[in-house]
Amino acid sequence: MSLLWLRVAVGCYAVGLIYALVALSRTSELLGRLALHAAYLGMVFQFVSLSEAVGASGQLTLASVHNSVSLLAFIIMAFFMLAYGIYKTTSPGIIVFPVVFLLTFIAATGQQPILFTSPGVRTSWLFVHIALIFTGYAALILSFGASLLYLVQERSLKMKKASEIFSRLPALETIDEIGYRSLLIGFPFMTLGLIAGIVVAETTYGRVNFLDPKVTLSVLMWAVYLIMLYTRWSSGWRGRRAAYLAAGTFAAAIVAWAANYFSSIHRFVS
Amino acid sequence: MNFQLIGVNHKTAPVEVRERLALPESRLPEACKKLIEHPGIEEGMILSTCNRVELLAKTKNGSADLRGFIRNYFQVDPADFDQHFYEYRSNDAVRHVFRVTSSLDSMVVGEPQILGQVKEAYALARAVGAVQSQLDSLLTRAFAVAKRVRSETAVGSSSVSIASVAVELAKKIFGSLHGKHVLLVGAGKMSELAARHLLAHGAGTIFVSNRTYDRAVSLAAKFNGEVVPFDKLYDSSDRADIVITSTGAPHAIFRREHAERFLARRRNRPMFFIDIAVPRDVDADVNKVDGVFVYDIDDLQQAVAAHVADRKKEAERAEAIIASEVERFQSRLQSLDVVPTIVSLQDHLETIRQAEIDRVRGRLGTLDPEQELAIDALTKGIINKIMHTPITTLKVAARDPEATTVIDLVRRLFNLQDRKGQTKSTAAGDQGAKR
Numbered sequence: 001m002s003l004l005w006l007r008v009a010v011g012c013y014a015v016g017l018i019y020a021l022v023a024l025s026r027t028s029e030l031l032g033r034l035a036l037h038a039a040y041l042g043m044v045f046q047f048v049s050l051s052e053a054v055g056a057s058g059q060l061t062l063a064s065v066h067n068s069v070s071l072l073a074f075i076i077m078a079f080f081m082l083a084y085g086i087y088k089t090t091s092p093g094i095i096v097f098p099v100v101f102l103l104t105f106i107a108a109t110g111q112q113p114i115l116f117t118s119p120g121v122r123t124s125w126l127f128v129h130i131a132l133i134f135t136g137y138a139a140l141i142l143s144f145g146a147s148l149l150y151l152v153q154e155r156s157l158k159m160k161k162a163s164e165i166f167s168r169l170p171a172l173e174t175i176d177e178i179g180y181r182s183l184l185i186g187f188p189f190m191t192l193g194l195i196a197g198i199v200v201a202e203t204t205y206g207r208v209n210f211l212d213p214k215v216t217l218s219v220l221m222w223a224v225y226l227i228m229l230y231t232r233w234s235s236g237w238r239g240r241r242a243a244y245l246a247a248g249t250f251a252a253a254i255v256a257w258a259a260n261y262f263s264s265i266h267r268f269v270s
Numbered sequence: 271m272n273f274q275l276i277g278v279n280h281k282t283a284p285v286e287v288r289e290r291l292a293l294p295e296s297r298l299p300e301a302c303k304k305l306i307e308h309p310g311i312e313e314g315m316i317l318s319t320c321n322r323v324e325l326l327a328k329t330k331n332g333s334a335d336l337r338g339f340i341r342n343y344f345q346v347d348p349a350d351f352d353q354h355f356y357e358y359r360s361n362d363a364v365r366h367v368f369r370v371t372s373s374l375d376s377m378v379v380g381e382p383q384i385l386g387q388v389k390e391a392y393a394l395a396r397a398v399g400a401v402q403s404q405l406d407s408l409l410t411r412a413f414a415v416a417k418r419v420r421s422e423t424a425v426g427s428s429s430v431s432i433a434s435v436a437v438e439l440a441k442k443i444f445g446s447l448h449g450k451h452v453l454l455v456g457a458g459k460m461s462e463l464a465a466r467h468l469l470a471h472g473a474g475t476i477f478v479s480n481r482t483y484d485r486a487v488s489l490a491a492k493f494n495g496e497v498v499p500f501d502k503l504y505d506s507s508d509r510a511d512i513v514i515t516s517t518g519a520p521h522a523i524f525r526r527e528h529a530e531r532f533l534a535r536r537r538n539r540p541m542f543f544i545d546i547a548v549p550r551d552v553d554a555d556v557n558k559v560d561g562v563f564v565y566d567i568d569d570l571q572q573a574v575a576a577h578v579a580d581r582k583k584e585a586e587r588a589e590a591i592i593a594s595e596v597e598r599f600q601s602r603l604q605s606l607d608v609v610p611t612i613v614s615l616q617d618h619l620e621t622i623r624q625a626e627i628d629r630v631r632g633r634l635g636t637l638d639p640e641q642e643l644a645i646d647a648l649t650k651g652i653i654n655k656i657m658h659t660p661i662t663t664l665k666v667a668a669r670d671p672e673a674t675t676v677i678d679l680v681r682r683l684f685n686l687q688d689r690k691g692q693t694k695s696t697a698a699g700d701q702g703a704k705r
Contacts (some may be wrong), residue, residue: 007459103625147332153442157439157442157443157563158557158563160565160569160572170445171441171442171443171444171445172442172443172444172445173443173444173445173538173540174445179446235537235538236536236537236538236539238538238540238561239539239560240562
């Protein structure tokens with residue numbers, strides 16, 4: 001059942017994907033509203049799916065890759081909705097919807113659920129770890145998306161193409177604020193998530209192996225994140241340079257995620 | 271659909287002609303009354319604005335002598351004005367009313383005042399009883415169409431001028447202009463106007479800098495702003511988010527290195543230069559600095575032109591809306607025309623049938639239920655067979671211009687007059703309730 005609800009959610013997010021693709025060439029208010037409602041619906045189905053998955057395994061942990069990918073997608077959507085609530089713009093959806101669609105699609109179409117081998121999965125610390133880290137990831141993705149939008153809008157303002165400028169993209173400062181604020185919000189989550197991860201590692205293995213690629217890369221990512229945040233805060237960088245920074249941090253986050261496939265202590269196996 | 275309209279507007283007639291026909295509001299009620307007293311006219315309304323004078327009428331047979339009314343009422347010879355008048359009938363009149371109300375026929379397409387003016391004219395004419403059911407539904411529909419055009423197209427969005435485009439651009443950069451500071455370099459009329467627009471949209475302090483100090487002081491006083499001495503210009507420009515330049519300087523005042531310095535001091539918060547001076551006050555290279563946006567007079571004019579072009583496209587969409595609305599209105603009016611007649615005709619015949627059955631009932635003796643049904647089916651069958659063709663004809667006739675003639679004929683043939691009066695009074699009652 002859980003998978004069925006997830007597939008319905010994929011269907012809903014597909015509307016968002018269509019909106020994102022159409023928005024590249026022209027703006028349609030109707031489609032934007034439609035995508036928003038579909039996204040709400042998708043979130044409901046995804047929530048049901050996640051709850052059932054948790055109920056089925058009888059524990060708070062999300063012990064499979066697919067469920068955790070689905071949870072990540074859900075948190076990203078939650079962030080998007082939060083930004084929508086404050087700024088009343090669906091524009092970040094141009095980037096967020098495809099990402100969410102892709103993640104949910106992967107979660108919904110994978111063959112057999114792959115399980116964590118770590119014995120620590122049963123602890124609630126792990127759940128805390130996953131939830132916090134994923135919130136951090138979601139904030140990063142939204143921020144990265146905002147950076148790209150900033151570049152698009154800045155370019156049309158510089159090129160003085162009136163038709164593009166007056167399309168429905170929000171103002172530069174608004175986009176910048178969305179990007180910066182989601183970074184700010186994401187950082188504490190990322191930090192606490194890593195701390196929770198260390199706690200899990202300590203209780204499971206008795207010590208933390210800092211030479212493990214997952215641990216090293218995660219710490220590296222955290223450092224890159226911190227540097228970016230500091231640079232933005234101190235220099236007020238925005239536009240192109242901020243986008244590079246966001247892309248860098250985003251890449252670091254992906255590398256840290258990919259480390260799941262090399263790490264000996266933090267991995268998924270089938 | 272016996273609507274008829276005659277008028278002059280800013281496109282067909284010079285102001286000398288329009289002013290001969292224009293009516294002040296105080297004279298409109300009496301003029302409307304006169305209009306419906308004119309032979310062949312059942313309902314009427316007069317719209318008189320500075321750009322147009324139009325008489326709209328619902329006529330008895332589709333061709334009233336509106337020119338005759340103009341000759342009598344205005345004491346002018348329409349022959350003199352012939353080339354200025356336009357006259358529309360039935361669907362064309364409906365389309366024209368829709369277009370006027372939706373501001374597609376205005377001098378500045380999309381300007382919002384006309385809707386209010388039409389509403390006023392309608393209210394005045396209605397108050398004296400010149401507007402009744404037919405014109406009422408036409409005008410009510412026209413207001414709905416205007417609303418639809420306004421909400422579904424961008425025809426009515428924002429007026430187009432250099433100052434307003436500058437405000438729009440500033441909003442696209444800063445979002446809200448609240449608390450954004452504006453620096454005027456040079457004290458020209460245009461920059462003053464732009465500053466006024468920005469202030470109206472929430473901009474914060476206005477700084478003024480000018481080579482002639484006194485001019486700066488007097489302009490700053492107008493906006494409650496601050497004066498920046500011209501020799502301190504480069505030290506304080508970074509305090510402003512929006513810089514409007516309009517000096518007569520022969521060379522650029524702001525160059526790339528200045529902009530870079532401002533940005534560094536502003537910690538990269540964006541800056542917007544509006545350069546309305548010719549020759550330009552802001553070097554073109556400044557636009558290349560990240561976070562600085564420069565629009566010179568040509569860029570602004572292009573943005574204005576783009577807006578106008580956008581508007582043309584939107585106007586085309588609006589015309590499409592109106593075309594479909596005219597069609598809808600037409601079919602609605604016609605079905606309204608014919609449906610009550612069909613209903614009362616059917617009622618009439620049913621009454622006759624029942625009465626006849628009751629009359630012969632006694633002579634038939636007791637009937638079993640099957641026989642009852644048979645009699646019922648027989649009588650109904652006869653009526654339906656006979657009425658089939660007339661009702662189909664009525665429905666077809668509804669689409670013809672002579673619909674009213676056919677409907678009247680049917681009513682007279684079957685003596686449905688009373689019921690017609692009844693439906694009319696209920697319709698009036700409905701409108702009364704709406705009010």
